[in-house]
Amino acid sequence: xxxxxxxxxxxxxxxxxxxxxxxxxxxxxxxxxxxxxYFIMSKGGKKVFKVTDTIGAACAGLVSDMQLLxxxxxxxANLYRLDAGRPVSVKAAAKIMSNLLFSTRFVPLxxxxxxxxxxxxxxxxxxxxxxxxxIPDKYAAVGxxxxxxxxxxxxxxxxxxxxxxxxxxxxxxxxSAISRDSMSGNGVDFLIITKExxxxxxMPF
Amino acid sequence: xxxxAAPGAYDRAITVFSPDGRLFQVEYALETVNxxxxxxxxxxxxxxVLGAEEKIESKLQDPQFTWKIFEVDSHLGAAVVGxxxxxxxxxxxxRVYAQSNRLMYxxxxxxxxxxxxxxxxxxxxxxxxxxxxxxVSIIFGxxxxxxxxxxSTDPSGSYRAYKAIAVGIGRxxxxxxxxxxxxxxxxxxxxxxxxxxxxxxxxxxxxxxPRIKLAVIPAATKKLKMLTDEEIDKYMKQI
Numbered sequence: 458x459x460x461x462x463x464x465x466x467x468x469x470x471x472x473x474x475x476x477x478x479x480x481x482x483x484x485x486x487x488x489x490x491x492x493x494x495y496f497i498m499s500k501g502g503k504k505v506f507k508v509t510d511t512i513g514a515a516c517a518g519l520v521s522d523m524q525l526l527x528x529x530x531x532x533x534a535n536l537y538r539l540d541a542g543r544p545v546s547v548k549a550a551a552k553i554m555s556n557l558l559f560s561t562r563f564v565p566l567x568x569x570x571x572x573x574x575x576x577x578x579x580x581x582x583x584x585x586x587x588x589x590x591x592i593p594d595k596y597a598a599v600g601x602x603x604x605x606x607x608x609x610x611x612x613x614x615x616x617x618x619x620x621x622x623x624x625x626x627x628x629x630x631x632x633s634a635i636s637r638d639s640m641s642g643n644g645v646d647f648l649i650i651t652k653e654x655x656x657x658x659x660m661p662f
Numbered sequence: 663x664x665x666x667a668a669p670g671a672y673d674r675a676i677t678v679f680s681p682d683g684r685l686f687q688v689e690y691a692l693e694t695v696n697x698x699x700x701x702x703x704x705x706x707x708x709x710x711v712l713g714a715e716e717k718i719e720s721k722l723q724d725p726q727f728t729w730k731i732f733e734v735d736s737h738l739g740a741a742v743v744g745x746x747x748x749x750x751x752x753x754x755x756x757r758v759y760a761q762s763n764r765l766m767y768x769x770x771x772x773x774x775x776x777x778x779x780x781x782x783x784x785x786x787x788x789x790x791x792x793x794x795x796x797x798v799s800i801i802f803g804x805x806x807x808x809x810x811x812x813x814s815t816d817p818s819g820s821y822r823a824y825k826a827i828a829v830g831i832g833r834x835x836x837x838x839x840x841x842x843x844x845x846x847x848x849x850x851x852x853x854x855x856x857x858x859x860x861x862x863x864x865x866x867x868x869x870x871x872p873r874i875k876l877a878v879i880p881a882a883t884k885k886l887k888m889l890t891d892e893e894i895d896k897y898m899k900q901i
Contacts, residue, residue: 541772549767
């Protein structure tokens with residue numbers, strides 16, 4: 458603990474990050490607080506990222522690591538598109554991220570990620586941990602608020618929900634997590650990915 | 663100027679252009695390919711067929727043995743024409759690319775991408791000093807995310823997409839048949855028959871005994887299957 462007091466960068470910021478698949482797409486959400494221990498470093502941290510026009514990612518962990526990781530994945534996704542002449546699939550984008558995470562296994566990038574998006578096979582979502590394990594899922598939560606958010610998701614998730622129902626569910630899960638996890642708060646960023654593209658939204662609370 | 667670079671000697675090293683902009687060694691490699699025993703690739707929405715003439719040199723040769731059609735990955739095959747030994751090197755490398763694509767992206771490699779990778783290797787051998795070009799053309803056929811695809815590379819490393827193509831000594835004969843009879847909505851069974859016919863006619867035109875090998879990849883299964891000699895005999899009898 459005294460080490461952490463001396464070196465503020467030794468802290469790992471908390472977060473609540475959620476991803477849910479629905480009928481027409483995927484919603485990714487992350488709250489905006491960046492905390493260093495008891496100190497709120499920023500009220501405007503952005504933890505959701507666009508990867509391609511139809512794929513996004515939402516992260517929890519060290520902000521530097523998630524930014525670096527996402528820039529790399531974005532670059533590889535662009536190279537893939539130019540090489541293959543078609544956009545990268547959600548699974549392939551998640552696999553690229555998984556490989557990058559595993560390749561730094563001995564000095565890990567400290568970030569958990571939810572990759573979600575739409576491709577020829579429809580909407581899908583993958584969860585990755587710091588070492589790059591790749592798990593497909595219908596809904597997921599990562600970060601310090603994950604346990605609280607997951608309770609709400611578990612209770613409220615149903616197959617074939619529409620966009621409004623899913624967004625309401627995600628907001629409810631976020632509100633629960635934010636009100637009981639001291640390292641989460643200051644509003645939520647959304648990435649709503651449908652056939653029409655990616656819509657970015659922000660909600661203060 | 664050294665005495666070795668005599669005027670007009672533009673075919674001694676492949677890295678040297680002739681004054682009219684040609685790379686003779688690459689053209690000679692193409693000649694090897696154009697004189698090789700014919701290979702054919704045909705695609706429709708139903709799948710793809712690869713076919714090759716395989717002349718037996720000795721009565722004691724194992725008739726089962728195939729050396730012009732290869733499985734590169736389960737969804738992807740290749741037929742080669744030209745120097746068989748050069749071809750094996752490229753096929754070995756193509757197999758590595760196919761597996762590495764699965765490791766990198768968790769996806770079977772696209773037919774176009776593998777063709778491009780092999781084309782990249784061929785191109786290097788038209789530009790580096792101290793090497794000669796690969797005397798091989800390869801038809802890659804497979805079923806990937808984009809559908810049933812046929813691509814072909816020549817010794818220069820360039821590649822193109824085809825609905826149907828033949829390379830080798832029987833090219834003209836076969837392409838006349840293909841232009842006449844190929845339709846985009848053919849069933850796999852019809853593709854096999856057409857491919858068999860092309861190869862048999864091209865061998866007949868040169869008064870050679872018909873001996874052919876065929877591989878198919880149905881779009882339904884995306885799995886390459888080499889046809890047995892019995893199955894091929896059956897199709898040959900139907901012509």
